[in-house]
Amino acid sequence: MNTSVRQSELFTKTKKETPTDEVSKNAELLIRGGFVHKEMAGVYSYLPLGLKVLRKIENIVREEMNKAGGQEIFMSALQPKENWEKTGRWNDLDVLYKVTDSAGREMALGPTHEEIVVPILKNYVTSYKDLPKALYQIQDKFRMELRSKSGILRGREFMMKDMYSFHSTTEDFEKFYEQMKGVYKNVFERAGIGHITYLTFASGGTFSKYSHEFQTITPAGEDTVYVDEEQGIAINKEVLNDEVLGQLGTTRDKLSEHRAIEVGNIFDLKTKYSAPFDLTFTDEKGGKLPVLMGCYGIGIGRLMGTVVEALADDKGIIWPEAIAPFRVHLLMLGKEADVAAEAEKVYSTLSRASVEVLFDDRADVSAGEKFSDSDLLGIPYRAVVSARSIKENGIELKKRTEEKGKIVSIDELLTCLK
Amino acid sequence: MNTSVRQSELFTKTKKETPTDEVSKNAELLIRGGFVHKEMAGVYSYLPLGLKVLRKIENIVREEMNKAGGQEIFMSALQPKENWEKTGRWNDLDVLYKVTDSAGREMALGPTHEEIVVPILKNYVTSYKDLPKALYQIQDKFRMELRSKSGILRGREFMMKDMYSFHSTTEDFEKFYEQMKGVYKNVFERAGIGHITYLTFASGGTFSKYSHEFQTITPAGEDTVYVDEEQGIAINKEVLNDEVLGQLGTTRDKLSEHRAIEVGNIFDLKTKYSAPFDLTFTDEKGGKLPVLMGCYGIGIGRLMGTVVEALADDKGIIWPEAIAPFRVHLLMLGKEADVAAEAEKVYSTLSRASVEVLFDDRADVSAGEKFSDSDLLGIPYRAVVSARSIKENGIELKKRTEEKGKIVSIDELLTCLK
Structure with missing residues (x-):
């Protein structure tokens, strides 16, 4: 990447006019500045200034994942239908794009990679000695969002870091999961939004009662969170109940309500994906057990859009030093x-x-x-x-x-x- | 990227067995070594060792494109149907994957990016003063190959560098085109296959009579080329005729026949894509003229596969130093x-x-x-x-x-x- 650029030679130019088809601040400012180009709703190309920001975020994330012991891979976007049928998500996942070739064969266009990473691991894991392992990639994802109007915050195609961890014991998984909370905190600190980003107790979806999100406070957020300033944590509105309050040792009067953007999440997958693919290992006693999994996501483009939403003033964007172009x-x-x-x-x-x-x-x-x-x-x-x-x-x-x-x-x- | 790795911690392992469903040497050795994982015919995921090689090739290509004045961007894989209809390729391009969402809207899954880069440029080019410009990206492409059995040499999904140049005069285009021949030569030299890679006179397809390819000599190649060792150039079999021999100042008796893999190509697009999108500029006299274009491709994965095919011995892969993991x-x-x-x-x-x-x-x-x-x-x-x-x-x-x-x-x- 060239470190110095003459503006007269840059092919992009700034625009005074606000794009008429954008309602989000991030898209408006990024298009006016020549950072991105809108191809269609939820699909953007990254121009030189925007790509520089994206790459800097990527590199911060990559360094932190490597420090956490992650091994970088790059999985395909085209994915076998059989794999998605095995997990039951071929029919159940609304956002899944399906691609058919002229011979009538169907494939999935990857919205996430559990269906790919588990069969890969199956080639290499047999014994408890092969665990734990953590694999990650920084790669384009595709999700069929029927209405997309949040700029680069929620796209049909978007750059994402997804990590998957594999463990032989719950204890080992929980240790790694706790470690990842700190790793994620580092990422958001380094990207310049640590001071407004909270570890947030959230709903776990279909396979776990609770999960953890990282939520960045900004009025443009889709989520509502309740922040406990003293503890530096938050609770997503969807799980604000007495059980959770008790678990976190907080009370309603200590919480303040904010709009927030989810910039990262970590999930306990348990055996949800290892079971259908029979990803097992032999333990010390010779028994066969399913591998335990966790998954950990950060939207690279979304983080970029969040920074714009959260830090910009009425004159334009304010980039934190570490990710400025x-x-x-x-x-x-x-x-x-x-x-x-x-x-x-x-x-x-x-x-x-x-x-x-x-x-x-x-x-x-x-x-x-x-x-x-x-x-x-x-x-x-x-x-x-x-x-x-x-x-x-x-x-x-x-x-x-x-x-x-x-x-x-x-x-x-x-x-x-x- | 971690520079040092303990093999005991790497999640991949080597395999003794040749994969039963692969006929190509590159796929066999890369799978046995744990460089790649086959998802389906023509679709591979890159594991840590393979990704390291891919990134090194990427970086060589990126450095050379930057030196040539290219500005790096990152265009979307999902592409508007209208753009492909404008150039007539929505129905004409056999390899085009089409994606339909649940609302029935169709999109293209990018096999190449002329239909995207030209509309981007249209936002920023108005005068001859805005030209020349060269834009490139290193990004995943999708092509509907019905039979894929060449490993990572010809995939349905593959990493590619595509550059597009934009000019106001034929003279300026030709100067850049000549310069790119040297840039490509540098790339293949640096990647360790310069000594077996030839600038090759080839067919220009539908929009230009001739084009230039870079062909690497190896028995696994899909193409047949005739090499003039003295001049260090080659002619693709498909255009071996008296006109071409005359133009290149060579004769049939000076040529030796070889199988070869096309590792790069450069095309004169003229106004083929600028015309349908009305990408024009105002010249010094105030006239409105169409922008002249060139395009320049290098398959990053294909280059990696070519190195394996061309340099491996019967014990395994031989990586050139500059791209070794x-x-x-x-x-x-x-x-x-x-x-x-x-x-x-x-x-x-x-x-x-x-x-x-x-x-x-x-x-x-x-x-x-x-x-x-x-x-x-x-x-x-x-x-x-x-x-x-x-x-x-x-x-x-x-x-x-x-x-x-x-x-x-x-x-x-x-x-x-x-």
Whole structure:
């Protein structure tokens, strides 16, 4: 990935107009900024700026999964019908896209990968000595959402990290599950939304009474959660009952209600998927037992959309440093030769120091437009070179989240960005 | 990506048996080595070792595309039917998978992306000043191959790099096209098959009389090509005629016949796809002209399969260094405490020096099995720690392509791998 890019060479441009067919803030801002392109409801292509953000989120997730002992794989989107029939989900899963070839053979288009990962493991697991294992991938998923109007928060096609863990004992599973809570916390901290993201007690779906979600507080959320600030945890509205309150040692008067987006979840699958595929292992005594499983998801695109929804202000996006497409947005204001020369000098100095910089070197764009584009794009630092900054012997540096900038020398700029 | 891995912790294992449902060498060796898992004909999942190779090829391709001025994007697999109707390919393209949702709406599952990239560009190109541009992605493609028996050489789902270039003049297009020939040459050189890969004159399909392919010589190839060794070029059998011989300044007696695999292609699309979408630009005189296009493909998985077909010997795979899953396969032979201690020391020394190493630390596996696994996996360097190597004060180092190893000290080992 190129660390430095000239805005004049980028093929995308910002747009002033709000797209008429989008109701969500994330889609509006990401399309206006040239981060994504809408193909149809719930389906987006990622343009250079958007892909840079997506890849940074991917890499944070990948590093944390590797640290947790996950082994990365890449499973197919086309999946055998037989596998889905075995788990009963060929007919039961509403969101499953089915693909038929001209010979009449049917396949599934993967909305999730339990039906694929379990048969893979079956090739390699025979004994308790082969366990535990954790496998993950970062890959495109397909789900038949009939109405999609949440931008990249809920798509028909979306990038997701899905991890599956395999254990010989409940104790071992529970240890890993607890560890994953911390791993997920790290991911959301590193992605810049840790302070508004809560481990949330939620419904377990069909195969487990309860599960854990990570919910990020933002008015655009589809879910309602009740936050216990003191404990730093939350309860999804759907499971707010006395049993849960008791289990978590909290009471209704300690809770505050918020709208939230689910940015990750962890599930106890037990033997729900290992049983139909007969994924078993031989224990120390020679007995044959089903493998216990957990699954752990994070929507990469959804996390990107959540950051936009939760952190943007009325001028545009605000990217946390760790996932911003660039660290610095360098603006050249004015066409004077000394301004251009100084801006080029700052650009090459930052590039040589491996600071990721987007250089707005466009000659035919007004200062006002450059400032509003910069606010829209949401790069953490804005560095301005203008006749005024040169007169003051420096560069005007401002954080996206600050109201006012200050004049710094090129050395001070490098120190600030260290 | 973890640079060092203990074989005892890897969830895959090698297999002695040849899979019964595979006729291709690449699938046989890749499945036996635990690089890939077959989901169904033409559909494979990539396991940790295979994904490492795939990512290395991806990164070589990405670096070369960036150097050529390409901007990376990521386009959707789900594609609007209208776009495919506009180009006439909704009904004409045999390999197109169509997906229908429960509301009866149809979509295409992308086999290629002209129908997506052109509408994206239409948002951003208005003037000749916006050109040239080159966009590329590395992404999963779907093609309805009714019979698939070439392993990862020709799949129904496969990872591909597709680039599209956009120009205002034929001259500019031709300059870029010539440049891309060199870029492709670099890719195949770096991937370790440059010496057997030829720029090949081929049929242009429906929209151009001729095109260029890159063909790698190997008996498993589906194509027949005629190589002019002196010029270092080839001609695909389908266009071997006097016109082509004349154009290339060669004669039939200078050509040798070979089987070959097409590992890349570059096409002059002219206005074939810009016209139906009305992708135009305003020239310097204010006239409105259609944008000229080129397209440039490399199958990432196919390149991986080609390397296996072309370079493997009867013991197993031989990975070129630049795309090998690891640089060194460290084998611990024997259970003696001093052997284990020495092997651990070598492993941590190599790991600290950032040498990618697979450490066969398995305690219950014989020396013979370890050697044959090592040959099967095809890692470039094999380093053996055994009672014998310790007696000789060193480590036995052997390249996968060499018959005999030599004893080296740990310092010499590091120097060899520098």
